[in-house]
Amino acid sequence: MPPKTTDLVEDEELDTLADETAAAARRVVAAYATDAEECVMLFSMLGIAPGEDD
Structure with missing residues (x-):
């Protein structure tokens, strides 16, 4: 069985999203979520x- 991705990369090594990327992601998620809880x-x-x- 292959290792989980969390086993391969430490949280500190992950890059943070650019502000514009995060804003775009929030808009897409909000548009497709069925309710606020899912969002x-x-x-x-x-x-x-x-x-x-944003």
């Missing part, structure tokens, strides 16, 4: 904060 869950999974302004 917040997807934001969390993507590592983008829901409260940040």
Whole structure:
């Protein structure tokens, strides 16, 4: 079985998203989420904060 990606990369090594990329991701997630709870869950999974302004 191949290793999990979390086993290969430490959190500190991951680059943060550019502000414009995160803003675009928030817009797409918000457009396709079925409700606010799902939207917040997807934001969390993507590592983008829901409260940040564009």
